[in-house]
Structure formats: structure tokens, C-alpha cells
Amino acid sequence: MNKRKFERDSDDKIIAGVCGGLARYFGVSSKLIRFLFFVSAFFYGFTFVIYILFWLIGPLRRSTRENLTRDLRKKARNLDKLVEDTCARVSLPKLSSRLKSVHEMIEPLLPELESKSLNKEPELRPVYNAALVHLPELLENFLRLPSNYAQGQPISGVKTAQDHLYDELEKLERTLVNVTKGRYGQKFARSVDALDSINARYEDDPTAPYRLKLESLQSRMASRLDPEATAKLENIKNALIAALGRLMQTVDESDANLYNVKQIALEYLPNTIDKYLALPQGLADNEPLSQGKTAQAAFHEQLNVLDGALNRMVTSLYQEDAQGLFVHGHFLRDKFLDGQMEWMGNDKS
DSSP, X not given: OOOOOOOBOTTSOSSSSHHHHHHHHHTSOHHHHHHHHHHHHHHOTTHHHHHHHHHHHSOBOOOTXXXXXXXXXXXXXXXHHHHHHHHHHOOOHHHHHHHHHHHHHHGGGGGGGXXXXXXXXXXXXXHHHIIIIIHHHHHHHHHHSOHHHHHHSEEETTEEHHHHHHHXXXXXXXXXXXXXXXXXXXXXXXXXXXXXXHHHHHTTOTTHHHHHHHHHHHHHHTTTOOHHHHHHHHHHHHHHHHHHHHHHHHSOTTOHXXXXXHHIIIIIHHHHHHHHHTSOHHHHHHSBOGGGOBHHHHHHHHHHHHHHHHHHHHHHHHHHHHXXXXXXXXXXXXXXXXXXXXXXXXXXX
């Protein structure tokens, strides 16, 4: 079950979004919550204290509208009000449901309808007009009709104003579905392709979890490392992956070398980096700590120790491989080459 969480509503606020957040939490109109706060303020002095308390404890809900221009936010709020008023007015449940569905589809498209986006992609202009010009006009005209006329009086043939509104919303919904598929479907497909390429890269690689962990560490450190440390960290990552790849193919899990390399990759190196990142950059780079060394200098030393130890380990492992290859070469020569010479001699005889 999805747990409800109180958050102040940045899209429905007059002061701090407390009433809008409570309305969203309880599933009621924000007008009702504001009315209750307003009335209770005359009778109970602690109402303001309660409001301040909700203001302090309630996080502000992130919204697709927070980075919109003022003009677009104003149009979106106007549409919100028209949708709310229309849903309260209509008598057909399916009409109210379709209007809410259309409204929900417009919300994630709002950032795409900014003027800078429209200038770059003129094909979005009809969507802007349909969602933020024609739809509001349609709802305003509907709300101007007397209630009994809109619900029961046929306008053309047997269709009432509600029926016509439903038909127009159906057309708009189809348009928005196509736009949403076109805009976000492509982005989603690109994301899926990216994930597939990552999966293909690591699917048969037993070192994949360690590689991802180390690449994540590199990314976190990118803005804090000087060129020397960056190169050193890259060497350490490559040495760790090489050692892991070699050991995971040739030894069992109880091998001490394999255990030590895993500990370096998953614990020692990440812990060292976390401690370094916890320091402010100015303090880490310039302020002497123990023995007159800065944290940056100590960090460099630790990277050097790791780099040296891992390089020796990898060199030793590949020397074992090279020795094995040398011995195998002798075996092949003794087994086949000398034997071939014997066969050739027999043929000559």
C-alpha cells in the first residue's frame, strides 16, 4: 500500500502551501481547508500556531511547475481552477473522470510547453494552444451555461453541452496520448537502450558489481581530484578489476588474496574516499593535520600504497600465468613437435 505523506503544495498555495498540502493529504478541496482555518482563527487563537507548525514540519512537495516561467504557472493554475469548478458542476461521472485524466496528462507536458521549447520545436505549438488556450476557453464557456441547460437541454440533435464537452475531451485526450508517446516514449526507449548496453557489457562479467562500485567512486571524486590523483585512482580501479578477474576464475571464495582484493574494492577504498570527501575542500587541501601533512597529501599517500600493492599483486599473478604458459609451451613442443619429427623420419624411411 502507498503511504500518504503530508507535504506542502507549491502548486496550490497562498502563503506556504499548508492548506493545499492538507487538502491533497485528505483528498478534499483546498477551499474547504482554507475556510476551516479561516473560521477557526476567529474562535481559537492557537490556529495560527498549528499553521506555523505544519509550515515547519511539512516538506515542500517537488513539482513539475517549480521551474516554469511565471506566465506558464499562471495559466496552469487557471486551468486547475477551471477543472475543479467543472468537475463540481457536471452530473456525468464519465465526464468528470475524462476531464481529470486530460488534466493529469497535461501536467507532465508543461515543461515542454515553455516558450523557449516552442521556439525550438514549433510542432508543440498546437499542443500548447489545445491545452492552455482552447481547453480553458471550452471550460469557461461551459461554466457560463445555466446548470440545468448544460446538463439536460439538447444543443444539437440529442446531445447536451455535457455530451459535447465529453466529445471534445476525448479528441484532446487522443492528441495528448500521441504527444506523450512521441515525447517520452523516445526518451524511455533511449533509457532502455542504455540499460541494455550496460547489461550486455556486464552480463557475463563476474567483476561487474565491483566495476560499477569503482566507477561510481570515480564519478563522486571527479570534482575533488587533481590530475595526479585522478590517474592514480584509474590505475587502482584497473588493477582491482584485473586482479578480481584473474582470481575469480582460478581460485575459490576462501582464497586469502581474493578476500583481500574484495575488501579493498568494497570497503577500504570507499571508506578512504568517504572520509576525504567529508572534509571541506579548503581544509583538505591546505590545512595541515597530523605530522604537518594535509588531508590531501595523506590521501595521495594512501592511493600510492594501494596502487603499489595492487600492481605487485597483478604482476605476480600474470607472472604465474606467463610461467604456466612457458611450461605449457614446453609440453606442446615435447608432445607434438618432437613427435612430428619422429613421424617425418619414419615416413622417410
